[in-house]
Amino acid sequence: MTAPAPVVDVRRAADRFSTRIGWLDSHHSFSFSSHYDPDNTHHGLLLVNNDDIVTPGQGFDTHPHRDMEIVTWVLQGSLVHQDSMGHSGVIYPGLAQRMSAGTGILHSEKNDSWRLGTAAGDHASVHSDPVHFIQMWVVPDESGITPGYEQLEIDDELLSGGLVTVASGMPEHVDHSAIRIRNKFAAMHVARLQPGAAPVTLPDSPLGHVFVARGEADMEGVGPLHEGDAVRLTGSGGRRLSSATGAEVIVWEMHATIG
Structure with missing residues (x-):
């Protein structure tokens, strides 16, 4: 069988x-909620890549999910999570969170408008900071699993500026300090590219999704990418990614697709 021709599909931030x-x-990279385009429902195993900013004291009230792996990555501020399994916590930059919806789960996500004091005896105070986060949905490779939740501090590893595995279901990442998702064909990596540092090399996988969450980057064979831009790769991995000014980039490595 002849392999499909390599495809590099650049999606600009303003077109989302x-x-x-x-x-x-x-901002939605794929069809979401009332926004529907039959030619833009997913790439590989990635169904949702939402770039959200929520004001203080507001957020998503309790709502259901089923048979979905949901990864949340905070860029700025903090997000309060609560779910029907009794999990609750605050997600902040460098802390990865995964929720496996499985047979069904209810959860809420809000920008809590209270901040604890830093000194002993300080009282909580109101803040006015927005929370900026990326939420990504990947289909599991098995339906009807028991719902689950995991979070892990990744921040220290990101200081290297290299590509760090943040979430994965792939067997080769079992020994990595990454949260586990229930799909053995997918992994999410993050790089905080340092200005003028050596490029990172993207995974050489059949399918890839590169999203510039912050800053500006440059991809080999593509050129400049700005904040909110994405590149969908098909049979075209292994490219190098760098930044002259600094950037935070989210990379999905995928070895299967939906359907």
């Missing part, structure tokens, strides 16, 4: 679907 209401500024 958008949802703007009083407390939410959200």
